[in-house]
Amino acid sequence: MIKNLFERSRSHWVRYNRYELKTGKNGRRYITPGKDAKPDVYNPLNMVPDIVLDALNVGMLMMGRKPAAEVERAVLKFVTQYGLLGLMTALPTTPSFMDYKAVYLPKNHFIKEESMSTDRYLALFYPFDQLELVKQGIESSWKVSGDRTMIALTMTFMDEPMAKTMSFQRQYAEPYDWVAQQFKDWAFTLTTSILYYQDYHLIDQDTRELYQKAMAVFGGIAPSYHIELLDKPTIYWDFHSLLLGIQMMFSFMLVDNEQPLRVCKHCQKVFLGKPDNMDFCSARCKEQSDICKNRKERD
Structure with missing residues (x-):
């Protein structure tokens, strides 16, 4: 089912060939592209089901309480293969938050505030080098560095929300603990689903309801899509973040009876x-x- 669903789809993301862990002034560790790392544009939908299985298996390491060093290697390996999750555009109510005076956030594991100024929000993802950004009310503009590669990357995604293009710049970083937690959340969702049916007759009603509630909170802001008339009608998924792309693919795989996810x-x-x-x-x-x-x- 999953392959048929995305057979006529396309969406693009950016990954760098090298990432590193850096510690910010606040003592938090971040994942960011390595110095002089080269970006590559690719289609995550061509990576199904491997990208979902790889994400889940990183989370399973944490569920199994594997050593921190082993988890760290797995996280960096995943990011190098597929890119950062795009948390900056995945968390707000809209990836086009640069068009508003503030950033509005639904409930999530990482930021408790329901809204914050755009400057404060952007600072969460640019802890080392700030972008040359000018924002006045709903008007925003930013200057791309003289790096020809960054200019070309920006031109490639010029029709996408500004924040998505900004998240592909070398200065962008994501908190390591946030990325790791997301992998763990996905693994927890899978194990909850498996245990619910596997132990259904062995658990009491209260435990069943607990599993159901845990599954009910799975989800988030759904990606949008549009249809393009190419050589044939083609669905273009507007993920705007790798996180939402993986989450959607995972959702369909979770309900697939032909090839169910197993541990x-x-x-x-x-x-x-x-x-x-x-x-x-x-x-x-x-x-x-x-x-x-x-x-x-x-x-």
């Missing part, structure tokens, strides 16, 4: 289940599980 009973890796294999991600994991089971029985 390997041996290694805890997330994989796409098949009718003949719903418990293990590989023959090796099944073999290892059988060995462990036989060893326990002998003991």
